């Protein structure tokens with residue numbers, strides 16, 4: 001197979017696993033202000049509020065079950081291990097639970113990071129503003145997720161994969177958060193063909209050559225087959 005397949009996933013991939021998306025009417029952002037729970041400024045203002053937000057999501061994600069879309073992508077990657085690259089905006093561990101490897105550009109709920117010394121470690125289920133860093137022992141633990149205004153992870157690796165991809169797919173993402181929403185343009189610039197898989201048309205649909213409209217649990221296995 002010539003060239004890489006780069007697959008970008010978003011909250012819609014895990015929606016049928018019971019994990020709320022961000023922008024649906026009862027989504028995460030309907031119940032929480034981004035400024036309060038997903039920015040460094042919000043964390044500085046009220047770390048307990050932010051820990052409560054991520055502690056709840058960490059428990060939910062740990063209890064969430066895989067859906068056929070996670071399994072289909074894991075099988076595709078198992079078949080073409082050197083070609084299939086999964087880049088996820090999701091902080092849940094469902095790709096790994098399905099046996100796949102994914103580049104977590106926005107971090108992982110299962111990891112913690114020290115706001116003082118940048119050490120990272122496996123997050124305990126519940127974190128508080130007193131949770132100590134195992135490296136510098138300062139009470140500066142935060143969820144190891146990328147907040148708004150922070151630089152996403154693995155950007156160089158992702159740019160290399162996009163520059164060398166022949167097929168780019170975006171699954172279950174609304175295309176409203178950058179730089180992820182701009183990856184389709186980078187892939188097109190590299191000559192890749194592009195497909196969007198989503199329940200509905202999104203803000204970036206016109207950037208894609210083709211699309212499959214439907215729930216990921218059906219549309220992804222059909223696309224992979």
Ligand SMILES: CC(C)NC(=O)[C@H](Cc1c[nH]c2ccccc12)NC(=O)[C@H](CCCC/N=C(/NCCC(=O)O)S[C@H]1O[C@H](COP(=O)(O)OP(=O)(O)OC[C@H]2O[C@@H](n3cnc4c(N)ncnc43)[C@H](O)[C@@H]2O)[C@@H](O)[C@H]1O)NC(=O)OCc1ccccc1
Pocket residue numbers: 009010011012013015016021022023024027038089090091106107145146147148149150151152155171172173174175176177178179180197198199200202214215216217
């Ligand atoms: C709001 C937006 C306008 N703001 C931004 O994009 C900002 C600012 C910005 C930067 N560049 C810009 C350019 C223009 C405008 C603004 C900006 N970006 C940043 O701050 C980023 C950091 C952004 C990361 C923030 N952290 C998250 N998450 C971690 C925490 C957490 O999870 O709590 S973002 C978070 O929200 C986003 C949610 O989007 P989706 O996953 O798409 O979910 P959503 O609910 O929106 O949509 C769900 C979709 O699924 C579909 N769906 C639902 N059910 C199903 C189903 N069953 N099947 C199929 N599809 C389904 C729905 O139809 C829908 O389309 C994800 O990225 C998710 O990770 N940092 C940065 O730019 O640094 C500099 C830089 C950049 C490049 C290189 C160097 C430096």
